């Protein structure tokens with residue numbers, strides 16, 4: 001039994017026939033940059049999400065950067081986000097010369113706490129960037145209320161949550177802009193880098209599309225300073241095949257999370273599955289004070305696990321210049337010592353779930 005955190009090989013073999021056909025068709029077409037598959041993917045995904053504009057780009061980090069650029073974020077501005085996320089979320093604001101500010105998270109959801117967001121807003125806050133961490137939508141009702149009160153736009157970082165719903169509506173439809181990543185290990189992953197930004201706003205849609213191709217709407221005429229951030233046609237063709245499986249894969253993730261919860265709830269802190277939102281379990285993350293020893297034990301037994309994330313962003317070396325200190329965001333700091341993500345992908349087998357849960361039970365009996 002070779003258990004993987006994410007098993008892309010089993011997935012490829014399930015879809016091999018269709019994926020091979022789609023990739024070969026791109027090779028035959030000779031249209032490798034912004035070919036028809038990219039346009040078709042944009043139109044299929046904007047329909048799936050339920051928004052008017054979808055802008056394909058090279059990766060999820062670029063999607064976030066393009067979103068902030070379209071909103072005009074720059075020096076003198078602040079971008080408010082969670083310290084408990086992948087670095088991209090903060091990195092893009094810093095790259096644009098803005099000051100990154102953080103608000104602590106909710107212990108139960110791992111997501112940014114709207115009460116903390118209210119406290120951290122200043123006259124310079126130009127965008128609020130909540131992350132739907134691990135696939136669980138953030139408290140969007142509260143965040144939208146804040147956005148309405150303050151007129152500060154929200155950019156959703158949905159890199160880990162494509163297809164997740166909050167009160168029956170897909171993520172990426174709540175903020176001014178919603179961004180996703182199709183990095184291979186994400187719940188909707190390509191076989192290379194890819195990303196997309198979604199919006200209902202006509203002006204932002206047009207501007208983001210231009211920014212992704214050197215700021216031009218007409219070739220060799222540049223209206224904005226832009227990026228070279230195109231989604232590869234081969235990746236678009238692969239994603240179009242995988243789109244047919246997205247909902248069933250998300251359902252399987254939820255089912256396996258339910259099985260883990262049943263087997264583990266009495267020995268570790270298992271994730272909540274709130275009734276008002278649809279968690280798609282990009283990661284299945286437990287909490288325990290014995291996290292580091294458990295990780296070692298699992299490793300010894302051949303069970304992979306991972307820590308997302310061991311150091312909150314405000315304590316990362318690259319962000320020391322912001323002036324934050326240990327103790328500034330106690331919830332994020334505490335959770336970073338307790339979280340452990342277990343193998344989660346749609347091709348897990350019952351016996352693998354049994355083995356992983358059994359290994360954790362055995363550990364808890366010994367300690």
Ligand SMILES: *Cc1c(COP(=O)(O)O)cnc(C)c1O
Pocket residue numbers: 059060061062085086088089131157159160181182183193194195
């Ligand atoms: C993966 C990820 C990103 C970045 O996506 P890339 O496609 O790897 O650039 C941004 N935010 C979060 C929360 C992520 O998990």
